[in-house]
Amino acid sequence: MTDLSSPSAIKAKGLLFLLLGVASAVSTWLEHPTVKVAVLLTMAIWSFCRFYYFAFYVIEKYVDAKFRFAGLWDFATYLLRGKRSRTETIDAQRR
DSSP: OOOOOOHHHHHHHHHHHHHHHHHHHHHHHHHSOOHHHHHHHHHHHHHHHHHHHIIIIIIIIIIOTTOOOSSHHHHHHHHHHOSOOHHHHHHHHHO
16 A cells, blocks of 8 residues: 555545544434533543644654654554664564
């Protein structure tokens, strides 16, 4: 699989993620339309956004500037294995 490089395709993918998230949150809230559910949904969405920011921006800028994460799987591998460079990880997978 190749990397997505078309700017319009990248924007469309982002828009689809946004629409999916909005549809999921609205559907969940319509199932149980209470203030409590609305607050919990808001907290969950905010927390996941902050975690994503932490995983990709904070770690790269403040903890290990050499490592570049391609996704959450790479981030989890980084946390479990320690500070191995991406090149070392790819080389180890090829062996």
